[in-house]
Amino acid sequence: MAIRMIKRAKPYQVYWNDPYTGKRKSASFSTLKEAEKYDALINYRLKYEKESFLEDVQAEVVPVPKPEQPQTLEEVCEAYLEASGAYKKEKTLRWRMDGLKIPLELFGFCQ
Numbered sequence: 001m002a003i004r005m006i007k008r009a010k011p012y013q014v015y016w017n018d019p020y021t022g023k024r025k026s027a028s029f030s031t032l033k034e035a036e037k038y039d040a041l042i043n044y045r046l047k048y049e050k051e052s053f054l055e056d057v058q059a060e061v062v063p064v065p066k067p068e069q070p071q072t073l074e075e076v077c078e079a080y081l082e083a084s085g086a087y088k089k090e091k092t093l094r095w096r097m098d099g100l101k102i103p104l105e106l107f108g109f110c111q
Helices: 032-048 051-060 073-084 090-106
Strands: 002-005 012-017 024-029
Touching: 002 032, 012 032, 024 032, 032 051, 073 090
Parallel strands: none
Antiparallel strands: 002 012, 012 024
């Protein structure tokens, strides 16, 4: 799309808007010749090969693994206590379990 100069080690920056996300992307180069060459490539891709930008977008998206079975509230609370390090000190464990009493009682896990 365009080339601009910046005050960095690689002073020539090519920038363009991604046709799928609308976000501004950029790449920096040491020489003006390299920047012009890359700018021509980006312009060509924008005009004739827009699908090539879709591959970049898909590479950025990280799929979130889904648990095989749904977790119960009790299992989620147990995982929280383990992750928070509450088992290291008895006082911390009691304090965190007191905080979890209300939701556990609400859903019928505690009497």
